[in-house]
Amino acid sequence: MSQLKEGAIVTGEVVSTKPFGAFVKLESGAIGLVHISQISTKYVEKVEDVVQVGAKVKAKILSIDANGKISLSIRALSDDRPPRERKGGDRRGGGRKNSPADFEDMMKKWMKSSEERLSALAAKQKRNR
Numbered sequence: 512m513s514q515l516k517e518g519a520i521v522t523g524e525v526v527s528t529k530p531f532g533a534f535v536k537l538e539s540g541a542i543g544l545v546h547i548s549q550i551s552t553k554y555v556e557k558v559e560d561v562v563q564v565g566a567k568v569k570a571k572i573l574s575i576d577a578n579g580k581i582s583l584s585i586r587a588l589s590d591d592r593p594p595r596e597r598k599g600g601d602r603r604g605g606g607r608k609n610s611p612a613d614f615e616d617m618m619k620k621w622m623k624s625s626e627e628r629l630s631a632l633a634a635k636q637k638r639n640r
Contacts, residue, residue, distance in 0.1 A: 515539060515581065517572050520588065525566045528558040535568060535583060543581030545570060552589050 515521070515537070523537040532546040545568070550561050562568060562585075570583040 515541060515572060515575060517574055519572045520569060521572060521583070522567065522569050525562050525564050525568060527564060528562065530558065533558050533562050533568075535570065537581075541579075541581055543570070543572070543583040545583045545585055549573070549582075549584035549586045552586055 521537050521539075521543075523535040523543070525533050526536045526542070527534045530547075532544050533550065535543050535545055537543060545562075547555050547558055550558065555561050568585055569588060570585045571587040573582040573584050573587070575581050
């Protein structure tokens, strides 16, 4: 397992599926877990709808904990990920942080939208009186 490290791209075979994800036996012989949220960029209701036992998969190693548990992501290698994920890495840190300007723009848009909805609601209530 010494050749395995976070960020490495590995291949393996799905050896079992559970409601929470798929266990993958890597070429090194180690077993890793692809959590259901890391299988696809789309919503996955059942793991078996996307990967089946015996399927060969390519995944990225997200982490290896102190006990040797390997966390994998098939989704991280997908080209149809949202731009935020492609540029900034995963959402647990290491990626691009929202700047105060981004937050201000988001709040301005939300306030404008909110005011428009309130105005429309007030006009509708006034007509119904």
